[in-house]
Amino acid sequence: MELLGEQLIGAGRQTVWDALNDPEILARCIPGCEEITRLSENQLQVKLMVKMGPVRSRFAGTLTLQDIKAPESCSLVFEGTGAAGFAKGGSTVALTEEGAQTRLNYAAKASIGGKLGQVGGRLIESSARKMADEFFSAFQAALSGNGAGDNAADSAPGNGELQSGRPEADAPEGASVQPAAAGAGAQPAVAAAPAAAHAQSSRPEGSGWRPELYRVFWFALGVFFTLLVSRWLP
């Protein structure tokens, strides 16, 4: 399956490039992304929850940046596996300057297999397109510094076509202010993301209590029955 698309982003090329290389921003923009960790300079580990119709499945995979020509182009290679199957994909991204804005062209190839392939084969292209649309509208929102990145990712439905129109509609009001706004906006975004990540990572520790509580519960139940039996069944 191949996917082509382009997106006009209201920020300078260097800003866009930096954002594409920033795990914090990527974590906020990749649909269903739960965690991103940097393995090496050009390799990221990504955990994501894919929610697409009947599928709600976790994937873990690596995202590798290759053929880097900063700040013009690079290619991304994704390989992931989950309970539902595997997904492999590659995408080339090219950035060109257009005044104060940046045009981002991407060409992606993806293949999926396992049960995900059986179930999703029929709709793989539209699913992938929808996820790409969600990513870029969140990315656009994160860069235009209005802090609506999270909302945009959640309420992305309805933006079937990103090719044209909408980005231009955003442009006039912010064309001159955008680079500054994006620079300022990106900082709070980066600050917010670790906080969210931290809140998430603290949950598993909290859930460590549950087995303890179960044990206490069964112990109490055991004591109760012992007392009961010893009292009523002499």
Place this chain on the structure above:
Amino acid sequence: MKAPSFDYVKPDSLDDVLALLAQHGDDARILAGGQTLLATLNMRLSEPELLIDINAVEALKGIEAKDDHLWIGALVRHSQIEDSPVVAQHAPLLMQAAPHVGHRAIRNQGTFGGSIAFADPAAEWPVCTVALDAVFHLAGSQGVRKVPAAEFFLDLYTTEMASDEMLIGCEIPFSPPDTKYAFQELARRHGDYAIVGVAATAQMRGGAFNNARLVFLGMGNTPIRALDVEQLVEGKAFSDDLVSQAKQALVGVLQPSADLYSSANTKMHLAGVLMGRVLKQLAESA
């Protein structure tokens, strides 16, 4: 494979279901007929924490002809629609489409509401409800709100329904008595998901199409109404020439995407062929 572990509750009132939904939100899934949900659970494609079985909620059952509309509860099985004399009288389009929903065994268990809430782009009921101007009733903690079918399907598997809401049924307004209906669908084997399908209605007056509706399935992420074609055929009688004009107009309306079996061009061609058939069927049934 076996499903992952989950909690299961079977409340018998709508209020209990809504309370559970408000509490658990997206972690809970509603179990109606289970024809999609249970398969995905068994394949471990989804791992909800809680299944809310709504099969005991009587308020969601039944087909009823009211003053000016037909009411179909969310828990009505596909086969009940197929067999219902009330549906045959007031919404024959649904009766025509029903045999295309899976197989009879699936239709005995699967529900009307489940199919609509799931919003598969190749499903039959979403296009039928759009063609018939149906209005869905969504219950949530804020009460019941009514959403027209044309505004309900937003994107791939995405509907207007919030995670704490549920579909309780749908009202289908009575059409004028001279309304004709046609439904055509193509699948690789009977019971498979459709490659393409079309639901059509029109009033045939003096041999000409009036208020024609053409809604396609499988040609995009949601049901797609061919407005340009509807305008083109308005007030005209059926002819081969009209069909070829309509096919040309259709190219501007539909942008199907390829899947593993059919290219976009194949789908486009098939959509044109099916459109020709439904237009002919409408004209001949007059």
